[in-house]
Amino acid sequence: MAEEDLHRIDEKKPWRVLEFYSGIGGMKYSLMASGVVAEVIEAFEINDSANDVYQHNFKHRPYQGNIQSLTGADLDKYNADAWLLSPPCQPYTRQGLQKHSGDARAFSFLWILELIPHLSKPPQMLFVENVVGFETSDTRVEMIDTLTKSDYVTQEFILSPLQFGVPYSRPRYFCLAKKKPLSFQSQHNNNKLLWSPGPLYGRDDQSEFGKSQAEEGLDNLVQFCEPVEKFLELEAQVDGKLISSFDDSENGSKDCYGQEDDSVPETVQQYLVPISLIERWGNVMDIVYPDSKRCCCFTKSYYRYVKGTGSLLATVQPKIKGKESCLKEQRLRYFTPREVANFHSFPEDFEFPKHISLRQRYAMLGNSLSVAVVAPLLRYLFDS
Numbered sequence: 001m002a003e004e005d006l007h008r009i010d011e012k013k014p015w016r017v018l019e020f021y022s023g024i025g026g027m028k029y030s031l032m033a034s035g036v037v038a039e040v041i042e043a044f045e046i047n048d049s050a051n052d053v054y055q056h057n058f059k060h061r062p063y064q065g066n067i068q069s070l071t072g073a074d075l076d077k078y079n080a081d082a083w084l085l086s087p088p089c090q091p092y093t094r095q096g097l098q099k100h101s102g103d104a105r106a107f108s109f110l111w112i113l114e115l116i117p118h119l120s121k122p123p124q125m126l127f128v129e130n131v132v133g134f135e136t137s138d139t140r141v142e143m144i145d146t147l148t149k150s151d152y153v154t155q156e157f158i159l160s161p162l163q164f165g166v167p168y169s170r171p172r173y174f175c176l177a178k179k180k181p182l183s184f185q186s187q188h189n190n191n192k193l194l195w196s197p198g199p200l201y202g203r204d205d206q207s208e209f210g211k212s213q214a215e216e217g218l219d220n221l222v223q224f225c226e227p228v229e230k231f232l233e234l235e236a237q238v239d240g241k242l243i244s245s246f247d248d249s250e251n252g253s254k255d256c257y258g259q260e261d262d263s264v265p266e267t268v269q270q271y272l273v274p275i276s277l278i279e280r281w282g283n284v285m286d287i288v289y290p291d292s293k294r295c296c297c298f299t300k301s302y303y304r305y306v307k308g309t310g311s312l313l314a315t316v317q318p319k320i321k322g323k324e325s326c327l328k329e330q331r332l333r334y335f336t337p338r339e340v341a342n343f344h345s346f347p348e349d350f351e352f353p354k355h356i357s358l359r360q361r362y363a364m365l366g367n368s369l370s371v372a373v374v375a376p377l378l379r380y381l382f383d384s
């Protein structure tokens with residue numbers, strides 16, 4: 001390690017961090033929440049609207065361009081200690097064609113990997129986030145191969161917000177890498193894929209860390225999660241008593257779900273799911289209640305499609321929960337973008353600029369990440 005890097009550790013100078021695929025800044029929020037003394041010196045993102053949101057909240061506009069056009073010299077000049085990367089997930093999602101490294105959307109990440117061995121100032125630490133499915137991809141094989149040859153040690157995790165007290169199922173893959181002679185606190189977890197947050201808290205009973213233990217343990221963990229109602233900005237009806245004051249008398253006549261009107265609703269009524277949609281798709285909807293301890297992953301297609309894109313909230317609680325009771329009478333509504341941000345544990349002061357449409361808000365949030373999960377992972381990565 002260069003002498004200046006050792007000084008950085010000794011003097012607690014802020015780590016210099018690059019944020020690739022910055023989107024709406026989930027990595028930056030996680031770094032802030034982690035308590036690590038660090039500074040994002042540059043962010044890279046191709047999407048104009050995502051950059052508007054980033055700039056609105058952080059007063060800095062990311063470098064707007066294709067990451068694939070960056071050169072080794074461009075990256076060397078930042079002299080960064082750590083790189084945080086959340087490359088596109090579509091090549092690896094179960095819904096996609098799973099073309100892995102053959103998918104054009106994987107090229108920019110493969111390009112970044114290719115640059116690493118040729119850098120004169122490679123990062124001391126790397127953090128990569130992706131969907132479950134990435135761990136079996138050829139891109140992951142390429143990544144681990146490059147990192148190992150370039151003298152990094154790695155630990156990989158699959159973790160969900162449910163394991164951090166948030167009633168939200170969003171398991172994601174993470175790779176943490178440190179360049180030797182830096183090392184992890186629990187070195188016996190090097191080169192392993194772990195399904196438990198135990199090592200982040202110094203718990204080292206490895207028998208707990210496998211996939212099957214994690215899956216078995218989830219039901220148990222769910223009871224320690226906060227209820228969904230703690231994440232709501234709009235009030236919900238509980239115990240048959242209407243707390244919110246909206247009148248949904250027009251609900252029955254509404255037969256589209258936001259495709260025509262993409263403006264941001266101002267009342268809870270506008271988030272109600274049209275009756276026609278409930279009639280057609282009710283059997284595939286995931287319904288949760290204010291006292292539920294789990295809701296499904298919000299994807300970037302939430303609000304545009306109902307199947308597999310995220311949960312809907314019943315604002316009227318029936319005597320028997322679920323689909324045995326009439327769904328139309330449960331007055332289902334979409335979670336608002338602010339509520340999705342709450343499930344992602346974004347800070348209260350996060351906001352969208354006014355010109356960002358409702359669908360763009362859901363899309364960008366669906367692409368983002370859970371601060372509750374990433375912050376402790378970053379703390380563990382930067383811990384020396």
Ligand SMILES: C[S@@+](CC[C@H](N)C(=O)[O-])C[C@H]1O[C@@H](n2cnc3c(N)ncnc32)[C@H](O)[C@@H]1O
Pocket residue numbers: 021022023024025026027044045046047050065066067068086087088089108364367368369
């Ligand atoms: C999975 S999302 C990451 C979101 C981010 N972590 C957040 O919190 O919002 C991937 C992001 O990478 C951007 N992106 C995809 N390909 C890119 C490329 N070649 N160059 C720059 N940005 C790219 C997309 O626009 C998208 O915002």
